[in-house]
Each structure stands twice: as structure tokens, then as C-alpha cells.
Amino acid sequence: MKPKILDRAIVGASLLGILISTYALNVEMAIQAKPEYKAFCDIAEYLSCSKVLSSEFAKGFGLLPNESALKIPNCIYGIIFYCLCIFLSSFDKLNVIRALFGLALCTIPMCLYLAYLLAFVLHDFCVVCVSTYIINGVLTFLIYKKMKVLSAKKTC
Structure with a gap:
């Protein structure tokens, strides 16, 4: 695959991630303003993004103390x-893409942690959340592919 095609795929997946994360932020803010707010992603009792996005785990990944300045919504x-x-994907420098790949790899354990919380602590299925987990996996794969293409180019 050519780097430019991979760039477009990375940008496309990232834009989708921004849209979904912005929707999640909108839901969180709407719930704070009106606790009875019903989001489009609230499909059933156990398919409710509102329940998840208003939980204690929706900010700072549920790991940070309440007084922390970093305890902001996960979607941010x-x-x-x-x-x-x-x-970063706009750069065709191997070191930059390696750093981006490292960053993308860090999202995988976070997604697994959040998926665990979703299934076993909150006992819910959040379509918005699971969508971001899938996007993060796709981005990690695409960035890996770009890193391999640039590595092969460098050795030629």
C-alpha cells in the first residue's frame, strides 16, 4: 500500500473518531444539563450510552482523583x-510515525480496560464506546502499515 493511501485511511478513521467522540461529549454535556436526557444511542436498558457516559468512569478513565485537573471526559x-x-500522519518521517504508532499502541490497553468496565462493572453495551475501540484498533493497524512501508522505503 502507498503511504498516501494509508494517510487518507488514517485521516478518514481519525475524522470518524472525532465525530463519534464529539457526539459522546455532547451526550455527556446534555446529561449534566438535563439528567432525564435520552440520547439516540440509548437503544435498550442494557444498550445505553447515557448510562456509561454519565458513570464515574467517563472522566479521567475512572482512575484519576476528583480534584485532578486531568479528570476530563474521556472523549476529550x-x-x-x-x-x-x-x-502526525501527514509526516513521512519514520521516527514520527514510530512515535505515532507508540501512541496508538497505548490506546489498546486503555480500550481493553474500558471494555472490561463496560461489560463487567457497568453491565452495559455502549455503541459509541465500542465504535471508538474499533476505530482505535483500525488506526493502530493503519499506522503500523505506514510504519512498515516507510521502513521498507528507507532500506531501499
């Missing part, structure tokens, strides 16, 4: 990550 971290993917 997602938006920042996806913007970084778009920006």
Missing part, C-alpha cells in the same frame, strides 16, 4: 488523540 482525550493522528 479521544478527540486529542484523533487530532494528533491526523497531524
